Amino acid sequence: MPDLKIYNSLSRKKEIFKPIHPGFVGIYVCGPTVYGHAHLGHAKSYTSYDVIVRFLRYLNYKVRYVQNITDVGHLLGDANEGEDRILKQARIEKIEPMEVVERYMRSYFEDMDALNVLRPDISPRASAHIPEQIELVQTLLDKGYAYEVNGTVYFSVEKFKDYGKLSGRDVNELKSGVRINVHSDKRHPADFALWKKAEPEHLMQWNSPWGKGYPGWHAECSVMSTKYLGQPFDIHGGGIENIFPHHECEIAQSEAATGKEFAHYWIHNNMITVDGQKMGKSLSNFITIKDALKKYDPMAIRFFVLSSHYRSPLDFSESAREAGQKGLERFIEGYHRLRKASCVNLKPNGIYSQAINNYKQRFEEEMNDDFNSPKAIAALFDFLKETNSALDKNEMDQEMQSSALKIIDETAGNVLGLIKPGTTDVFGQADQKDIQSMVNLLIELRNKLRSEKNFNLADEIRKRLLEIGFELRDTASGTEWKKN
C-alpha cells in the first residue's frame, strides 16, 4: 500500500505521514465551545476528522483521538472586555453555567451520533484541567515568556522567536495591524492572556498564584493535548479559522514551556458557507444540525460533506444538498441489491473479481492522498456500476458477492461511515406517520370497492388488516381504525 500523505499546514505541503511511535497515532482536534446547538459547520468539521480517524484505523494504526470540550475561557467580542460566552448563555437561559455546558454538550454528542460520527476516545473539559493550566502559566512565567499585570498573565510574543510560523505572520507587522486594539496592560498588542483576573461577579473563577481568575483562550488545548498524547504528538486538527490566533498561540505556549516541538502535523479543515456566505456563530445565518435533521437524512448530510475535500470550502444550497441525497440513495440502493442478491444459476466472470481488487486499491490510494474522500466516493460509484452490471448479467457468484460486500462494508461503511450500523433495508423503513397514511390509503381503496359493491374484496381487506393487527370499524361518520 502506498504511503499516507497528509497536507501539513506547518510546511504548506503534503508530507508522508510518519507516526512518532510506529503503529500508534495521537490526534487532537479542537472541539466545540458548548454554549449553543451545533451547526452544519460542526458537521463538516467533525465528519472530516471522523473519517480521518476511521481511515487511520483502517490502516491498522492504534489511534488515540482526543477532542476537547470548551466550557470556560472563551470570550465574546473584545478580548479584554468581552463576556464569557457560556456565562452569557447562562444569563439568557437563567441557569447555572455548568448547566449550559451539560445541556449543549449532550446536544452536541446527540447530533454527532446521528451523523454517525464516532465519539473521541477522550473528551476532556477545560474546566476539569484548571490546575494543569495554572502549572503551564507558572512555567511560562518562570522561564520569562510571560508577565503578570494586576492579576492577569500575558504571553510575550516577542520572546518566542517562532511566533507566527504556522500562520505566516510577522510579530512586527502585527504591531501595526489596524484591527488590533492596543491594550494598555500589554507590552505588545499581539500578546495574549494566559490567565485572566476575574471580577467578583464572574461566576466561573478559580484560585491561582495571581489571585482569582480563569484561564485564557488557548491554554486548555496546549494542556489537554499534551496531557493525554505527550509532547510532541502526531496530529493536531481544527478549523482553518483557528490557525490564527488560536493555534499559533498553542504552539507558542507549549513550545516555549517545554522547548520541544508541539505537534508534527497540523490539519485544517475549511468552512461551510450558506449561499456563498460564511456560516458563523457571530453571524446569524447558521443552520443547526437539529434543524437540518428535521428535514434531511443524516447520512445525506454526511455524504454531502464528504463529497468535497476537507480542505475545500463547501457551499450549502438546497440543490447541492438534494443532489447529495440522490447520490446517497443510489449507493444505498445498490448496496442492498448486492446484499439481497441470490447469486445462483450463474455464469461467473472473472472480470468482476478483478473489479473488486481494483476498487479496494483505488479507494486506498485516494484516501492515502490526504484523505481524498471525493475521489474515494468516485471510486465507490464506479465499483457500484460494475457491481450492478455483474448482477444484471448474472455474472457474480457467492464468493464474489461476499468479498464485494466485505470490501464495501470496510470502505464505505467503516471508513466513510455511510452505512449506519444496524441500517435496515431501504425498502423496509417506515415511521408512525407512514403507517398511518398507508392504513388510510387502504381504507380509501376499500371504501371505493364498497361503493362499487365489490364486497368480497372489501371484506378481504378488512379481514387481512385485522390479521396483522389493524381493526376497522365502519361508522356513520366514516371508517375508523385502531391498532390492536
Added chain:
RNA sequence: GGCGACGUACCCAAGUGGCUAAGGGAGAGGUCUGCAAAACCUUUAUUCAGCGGUUCGAAUCCGCUCGUCGCCUCCA
C-alpha cells in the same frame, strides 16, 4: 492595509506539468419492462475566469487583470 484560498460543463465537485479533464445530480436517446421504479448502455467541457509568459508540452508553474471567499476579534 497585511496574510491566505479559490474561480473547472446546466448545478455540485475531483484533478495541481504529459495517457481519452473523475464522480454525483439534472437533461437527452436507448435496452429491459403490462405500466411504473430500479438497473445498464450511449450522450452533454477540443476545454478549465480573462490576458500574457515559461516549457517539447499547462486547467496545473510565473505575472497581471477581473471576480468570489476566509483570516487578521470569539468562531468548526
